[in-house]
Amino acid sequence: MTERPLTGRIRPGAPPPDREAYERAGGYQAMRRALLHMTPEEVVGDVTKSGLRGRGGAGFGTGQKWSFVPKPKPGQRRYLVANADEMEPGTFKDRLLLEGDPHQLVEAVVVSAYALQATDAYIFVRGEYKLAIARLTQAIGEATAAGYLGTDILGAGYALSLHLHASAGRYICGEETALLTALEGRRALPRSKPPFPQVSGLWGAPSVVNNVETLCNVPHIVNNGPEWFKGLGIGPDGGTKLYGMSGRVRRPGAWELPIGTPLREILEEHAGGMQEGYRLRALLPGGASTAFLGADQLDIPMDYGSVEKAGSRLGTGTAIVLDDRACPVGMIRNLEHFFAQESCGWCTPCRDGLPWVERMLQALEEGDGEDEDLAQLQRHVGLLGMGKTFCAHAPGAMAPLGSGLQKFREEFAQHVHQHRCPWPAGGLH
Amino acid sequence: MSTAETLADSASETLPDALREEIRLLGQHEAHPRAACIEALQRVQREFRWVSDAHLREVAGLLGMSAADLDGVATYFNLIFRRPVGRRVLLLCDSVSCWLMGRERLEAHLSARLGIRPGQTTPDGDVTLLPTVCLGHCDHAPALMLGDALHGDVDTQKLDAILEAAG
Numbered sequence: 001m002t003e004r005p006l007t008g009r010i011r012p013g014a015p016p017p018d019r020e021a022y023e024r025a026g027g028y029q030a031m032r033r034a035l036l037h038m039t040p041e042e043v044v045g046d047v048t049k050s051g052l053r054g055r056g057g058a059g060f061g062t063g064q065k066w067s068f069v070p071k072p073k074p075g076q077r078r079y080l081v082a083n084a085d086e087m088e089p090g091t092f093k094d095r096l097l098l099e100g101d102p103h104q105l106v107e108a109v110v111v112s113a114y115a116l117q118a119t120d121a122y123i124f125v126r127g128e129y130k131l132a133i134a135r136l137t138q139a140i141g142e143a144t145a146a147g148y149l150g151t152d153i154l155g156a157g158y159a160l161s162l163h164l165h166a167s168a169g170r171y172i173c174g175e176e177t178a179l180l181t182a183l184e185g186r187r188a189l190p191r192s193k194p195p196f197p198q199v200s201g202l203w204g205a206p207s208v209v210n211n212v213e214t215l216c217n218v219p220h221i222v223n224n225g226p227e228w229f230k231g232l233g234i235g236p237d238g239g240t241k242l243y244g245m246s247g248r249v250r251r252p253g254a255w256e257l258p259i260g261t262p263l264r265e266i267l268e269e270h271a272g273g274m275q276e277g278y279r280l281r282a283l284l285p286g287g288a289s290t291a292f293l294g295a296d297q298l299d300i301p302m303d304y305g306s307v308e309k310a311g312s313r314l315g316t317g318t319a320i321v322l323d324d325r326a327c328p329v330g331m332i333r334n335l336e337h338f339f340a341q342e343s344c345g346w347c348t349p350c351r352d353g354l355p356w357v358e359r360m361l362q363a364l365e366e367g368d369g370e371d372e373d374l375a376q377l378q379r380h381v382g383l384l385g386m387g388k389t390f391c392a393h394a395p396g397a398m399a400p401l402g403s404g405l406q407k408f409r410e411e412f413a414q415h416v417h418q419h420r421c422p423w424p425a426g427g428l429h
Numbered sequence: 430m431s432t433a434e435t436l437a438d439s440a441s442e443t444l445p446d447a448l449r450e451e452i453r454l455l456g457q458h459e460a461h462p463r464a465a466c467i468e469a470l471q472r473v474q475r476e477f478r479w480v481s482d483a484h485l486r487e488v489a490g491l492l493g494m495s496a497a498d499l500d501g502v503a504t505y506f507n508l509i510f511r512r513p514v515g516r517r518v519l520l521l522c523d524s525v526s527c528w529l530m531g532r533e534r535l536e537a538h539l540s541a542r543l544g545i546r547p548g549q550t551t552p553d554g555d556v557t558l559l560p561t562v563c564l565g566h567c568d569h570a571p572a573l574m575l576g577d578a579l580h581g582d583v584d585t586q587k588l589d590a591i592l593e594a595a596g
Contacts, residue, residue, distance in 0.1 A: 077460075086565050087562060087563060087565070088563070089524035089525045089526065089562065089563040089567075090524070090525055090526050090563065090567050091563070091565060091567070092565040092566060092567050092568055094565075095565045095566075126565075127471070127508050128508070128520070128561075128564055128565070128574060128579075129565065130577045130579070131579070165467075165468075166467075166468070166471070167467065167506075168467050168470070168471065168506035168507070168508040168509050169506045169507035169508040169509075169561075169562075170505065170506055170507060171562060182467070183464060184461065184463070184464055185461070185463035185464045185465065185466040185467065185492075185494075185502060186463070186502060187501050187502055187505040188505060188506075203460060203461065244567070244568065245568075246526040246529075246530075246567035246568055246570055247526060247529050247530070248529065248530075252567065252568035252569070252570070253568045254568065284525075288524070288525055288563075318567070320525055320526055320529070320567070321529075322529070323529070326529055330528075331525060331528070331529065334523075334524070334525050334528045335525055337523075338523075338524055338525070338562060338563075341562075342562065
């Protein structure tokens with residue numbers, strides 16, 4: 001049987017385990033092990049050796065990220081933030097962990113904060129996740145009452161206060177420096193790097209921001225060791241991954257599978273294949289800011305390197321399926337509307353370029369497009385690409401556009417030459 | 430009275446003392462009081478449904494911020510309402526998975542049923558219809574939130590039932 005460390009305690013439809021049930025199922029063992037029997041450096045060492053990479057989209061090595069935090073100075077505050085601002089369109093995996101096993105995240109935060117010698121931790125959760133907020137609030141209360149948060153945790157001489165911050169919208173808050181700015185009570189604009197948050201983050205203090213799923217792996221690595229973790233994956237990456245699928249598949253959902261599971265297996269075995277009457281045209285493998293993969297690319301293993309080699313990114317690992325009855329140009333218009341709206345407005349290419357792109361796509365959909373528009377769209381893919389903007393927002397927006405212009409060249413041309421969208425009502429039945 | 434007047438009426442000129450005290454304490458709990466500003470605005474909104482200019486000025490004063498500074502933050506976040514909203518706010522997801530699963534039909538149905546476009550409030554002040562970004566409920570697309578309640582796998586029939594049940 002496949003091991004499912006992250007979701008093993010989650011029972012769909014049932015309330016999450018409370019502290020006692022969580023502990024009966026082996027919970028808070030990693031906290032005891034780390035705080036009572038390991039040095040912070042040993043915990044960092046195990047995470048580094050495990051090869052754990054960020055599950056929020058960028059895929060940066062977690063141990064490496066942690067290694068940039070300078071040595072603690074007496075009296076200095078240090079912060080760990082769990083990024084639960086899950087707003088990437090098509091992504092619903094962290095919700096599962098937040099609602100299904102909130103104590104797992106609390107333990108993950110305590111163990112990771114100990115490793116980083118953080119004095120304060122935050123869970124930054126999007127305001128719309130009402131159930132997650134309620135369940136996390138309860139879990140934090142139970143953990144505090146048991147002495148797992150606060151001063152002198154387990155008598156180990158380590159103190160941590162954990163705060164829950166419910167946000168109020170805006171996709172860009174998921175970007176780690178924008179998130180820190182939001183926590184300071186300011187307009188959530190990204191900051192320039194360097195300095196990196198590990199050196200100068202929240203209120204100028206050393207800070208680490210990690211995705212929820214990333215952090216939830218940490219207690220399991222502490223309990224079972226880095227070699228065990230590496231063995232969970234298929235191929236080069238270690239661990240499991242929460243994969244998901246939405247769109248016209250038979251059983252949309254999220255599943256914890258060995259990282260590196262082929263896309264075909266996720267689609268056919270777990271999502272049950274396409275719905276009756278629909279065929280797969282293409283998919284975005286890891287959220288709205290990843291490039292399209294075609295129906296001929298299903299044998300790709302869903303690990304970081306393989307998806308990148310195929311021209312896309314693993315991203316959040318939750319795929320959005322485009323069927324043959326929906327208009328690809330309409331889908332890309334929808335995506336670019338999102339990115340244009342969610343631009344923070346700080347840098348010109350993003351603030352002005354994305355609405356321009358959206359208007360061109362809208363014109364194509366309305367039959368007002370011209371051949372020149374296609375060349376203009378292609379030009380924007382470069383103008384808004386990596387290195388041209390202040391943060392990765394606009395480059396992310398260009399991933400589905402750039403790949404879409406290649407994969408759906410014919411469909412784009414049809415919009416121009418037929419002076420209309422060839423799909424009745426955008427294909428939305 | 431116009432819709433706007435009906436709605437604006439709900440925000441009195443000054444915040445209740447208890448809420449002022451609560452916001453002051455929120456600020457004191459933070460290393461820097463302004464860090465509490467989003468939570469403070471959310472508290473005001475819980476009571477008055479939106480944040481009026483007068484309330485914004487009061488919150489800014491309690492947290493040691495200028496009104497302009499706080500307004501910059503408030504207007505940045507789409508779930509802080511700086512205009513009156515109805516008794517119920519309906520957030521209809523307009524992101525990609527819901528689009529693929531037919532959310533356009535829901536919007537058309539809502540607009541016809543309620544007689545308003547996205548961004549507007551029904552004349553009786555009951556419902557404000559707002560488009561929203563992905564609600565993270567894509568395995569049950571199309572999705573929406575009515576108040577604090579999340580609904581998935583919504584079709585026009587279910588939509589009617591949701592509106593009536595909560596009415």
